[in-house]
Amino acid sequence: MSRGVSLPPELPGYDFVSTLGSGGFSDVFLYDQQLPRRRVAVKVLLTEQLNESTRARFVDEANLMAQLSTHPSIVTIYHAGVAGDGRPFLVMEYCAGPSLSERYKQKPFSVEDTLRIGVRLAGAVATAHTAGILHRDIKPANVLTNDFGGPALTDFGISTTLDLDPSDPQHTAGSTAGHTGGDDETQDVGLSVPWSPPEMFEDAPVPDVRSDVFSLAATLHTLLAGLTPFEIRGRSNGTLDLIGRIERGVITPINRDDLPASLIAVLAKGMSTNRASRYSSAVDFARALQRIELELGYSATAIEVPRLSETEPSESAGAGEDETRARSVVTIAAQPTRTARPAVPPAAAPAVDAAGNPVRGAFVVKHRPGPAPSAPPAEATVLRGRPAVVATAAAVVSLQPESGPENTAPRAGRRGLIAGVSAAAGVVLVAAVLAAVFVTGSTTPGLAPTAKPTSPAGNADVVAGVPMVTLEGTATSVDGTVVTFSVVNPDPQDDDVYRWARAEEPNQPQLSPSAAIAVDQVTPGERVCIDVYLQRRDGKLSEANRVCDR
Secondary structure, eight states, X not given: OOOOOOOOOOOTTEEEEEEEEEOSSEEEEEEEETTTTEEEEEEEEOGGGOSHHHHHHHHHHHHHHHHHXXXXXXXXXXXXXXXXXXXXXXXXEOOOBOOHHHHHHHSOOOHHHHHHHHHHHHHHHHHHHHTTEEOOOOOGGGEEEOTTSOEEEOOOTTOEETTOOTTSGGGGOOOOOOTTOOOTTBOTTSOBGGGOOGXXXXXXXXXXXXXXXXXXXXXXXXXXXSSOTTOOTTSOOOHXXXXXXXXXXXXXXXXXXXXXXXXXXXXXXXXXXXXXXXXXXXXXXXXHHHHHHHHTTOOOOOEEEEOOOOOOOOXXXXXXXXXXXXXXXXXXXXXXXXXXXOSSOEEEEEEEOTTSXXXXXXXXXXEOSSSOOOOOOSSOOEETTEEOOOOOTTSOXXXXXXXXXXXXXXXXXXXXXXXXXXXXXXXXXXXXXXXXXXXXXXXXXXXXXXXXXXXXXXXXXXXXXXXXXXXXXXXXXXXXXXXXXXXXXXXXXXXXXXXXXETTOTTSOEEESSSEEEXXXXXXXXXXXEEEEEEOTTSOBOOOEEEEOO
16 A cells, blocks of 8 residues: 655745655655755655664765766755754755656657767766665666656665675665655565676675676666567566566567667677676767767767866965865766778887987887878876876777577575566577677678687687787777787788687687787786687687787
8 A cells, every 4th residue: 555645844935836746665755945046955764764764874965976976867966964853854956847657657768868968877877886886776767868868877875885795784774765656676685686787686796896787787778678588468567576686687679770780789788787887887878878989970879977086286386276076077078989991000109218228128019100090188187096098990899799698597585486487498599699690890801700719629710820820019098998909920911801709708809900900908917818710811829829018
């Protein structure tokens, strides 16, 4: 039985207007603030929920959202306090527009709008992560529409810090409501099943940043499909049905002709049952969406993240205007998709220090005479204290959906064991076909690998007459996420290309038309090794040479 809405509290300086919504832990009211004059949403904890645990969670929510309020895609917190009747309250930005939940139920979103919303929300989620906060309840109902028509993430009521303790009662706390007061999909365990990753159904769930990436990808899928990713029209879609499909990775295909296959692959990667196969961060997920925007000819939406570096002021500088500020918001420029073979391949030259002396082991990728690349921006974006890489033809980013089969065995979670498996076969087959189509990740005509790299003894195309390449040097981008290997072809011939794969991913080969092989999506500081083959025009391969950057 639904409860009645509580009475709005009398708040000095605020005039009650109307009720906006209610949830299991709180009600949300619209007030007119007298000074400064504006309309605000006031979230009030219910009297029957007043205890030490809920008070603590309410205070935590206020503090968490206050840390993130500078982000344009996160609802702003203006004030928090305790009303005269003893109920804690939050005063926050009033987002007059409907939530994404209300909007997708009326009509599915366009591809362009979904990509733009996805990049903006990913920036908001990345901002929370860099502050050490997991949202844990990303879903359409928790994304409002602000006065500028943009998305505004709200409801940090069950958020936790990244060093959360599974024994903490807040770890399974119930969700509090945003403007809309939540929805009926929110369960008592503090999660919204249709958008939750499989690890949340374990007996002692320990989410991480990739759990939020899953929920973000599931939210975008919902906007495009008009229903949740694991819901099947005409079938039973109860809680246990959904949990079983989520644990098996049975994503319902989106029945639309205007969806690019690359977007389907990105969402599938984001919702992988194996969290190690997902995007490692919200920023990586946003970059993948940006590449699809560029692929479709749209303007790339900026990824807005906080500037995290805090530089020590120099002895000559005062601690004033020139000091780096930790909470300012910067943007990450879009990275282009993999380009076609350049007319003039780049070459590697030794790096030199300020005095002009060669730096041992360091190389700079340069272009031979040809069309001049566009100049990099005067000031590089800073992320985690390092300037962001400026992508060039020698350091391009490719989309590499996971091609390995998903583990379709149900997890030993507390509820997933009883879920059915009948819907898995058809969708897994579709996923396998998509993976086969997109495993190459190359748009260059004639450069699709014809076979996966294997050991020389197991590949009949490896012949002694094709020389093995050697390593000339490596160069690492300033943010550490791209490593470029410069290899030497001892007997160059027309149409030679270089087949390579990361040592830990031998079944995900790529081809490079140039001897400068750029490896992207590198975790800064990690050792990178690749197996490189020289491939002749007739398809014959040299023996592999494993080269590493250190």
